[in-house]
Structures are given as structure tokens and as C-alpha cells.
Amino acid sequence: MLKGWHMSYYRHHVFFCTNLRDDGRECCAARDAAGARAYVKGRVKELGLAGAGGVRINNAGCLDRCSEGPVIVVYPDETWYTYVDQEDLDEIIERHLVAGEPVERLRI
Numbered sequence: 609m610l611k612g613w614h615m616s617y618y619r620h621h622v623f624f625c626t627n628l629r630d631d632g633r634e635c636c637a638a639r640d641a642a643g644a645r646a647y648v649k650g651r652v653k654e655l656g657l658a659g660a661g662g663v664r665i666n667n668a669g670c671l672d673r674c675s676e677g678p679v680i681v682v683y684p685d686e687t688w689y690t691y692v693d694q695e696d697l698d699e700i701i702e703r704h705l706v707a708g709e710p711v712e713r714l715r716i
Contacts, residue, residue, distance in 0.1 A: 623668035636678040
């Protein structure tokens with residue numbers, strides 16, 4: 609192992625923008641990002657993917673891409689997604705988080 613280099617604690621760390629803007633501009637919170645995050649967190653647990661060496665689902669403050677949102681970013685892959693419904697979220701889970709294949713049609 610290279611000195612100073614560490615493997616990631618999680619295979620995938622997923623951040624959901626759940627930012628709420630009170631000035632009338634578009635925001636992910638207005639598109640039920642918190643509900644989407646809760647759904648994905650639950651599915652990841654059900655699939656046995658949660659925890660060290662697996663997948664972590666977190667809230668994020670503003671990711672500054674709300675106009676393209678709702679927005680998720682997956683690290684360490686640096687893959688940004690938008691989604692419309694639960695089917696999109698299931699596809700991200702199955703293809704990216706399980707199989708390691710980015711979902712090109714949802715990338716931003």
C-alpha cells in the first residue's frame with residue numbers, strides 16, 4: 609500500500625441533496641429528496657449492503673445543482689445523478705451500488 613493512501617471506508621458513499629431554499633428558487637427538498645433518501649437507505653439495508661465496506665447513505669446540504677435535481681452524488685466514483693421516481697432509484701441501487709455500473713441515462 610502506498611504511504612498516505614487509504615482504502616475508502618465505504619465502497620460507495622451516496623449523498624442526497626436535501627437542501628431547502630426559502631427564496632423561491634428550485635431545491636431538492638421541494639421534490640421530496642428526504643423521502644427518496646429514506647427509501648434508498650431502507651433498500652440498501654434490506655439488501656445487506658449497508659455499513660463498513662459497503663454503502664453509506666447520507667444527507668447533504670446544497671450541492672449547488674438543484675436546477676438539475678433532485679440530485680445525488682456517489683463517491684468515490686464522483687458520479688452525479690438526477691432521478692424522477694422510485695424506479696430510477698431502484699436502477700441506481702441495482703446497477704451502480706450493487707453491480708458497479710453507472711446508470712448513464714440518469715447522469716448529470
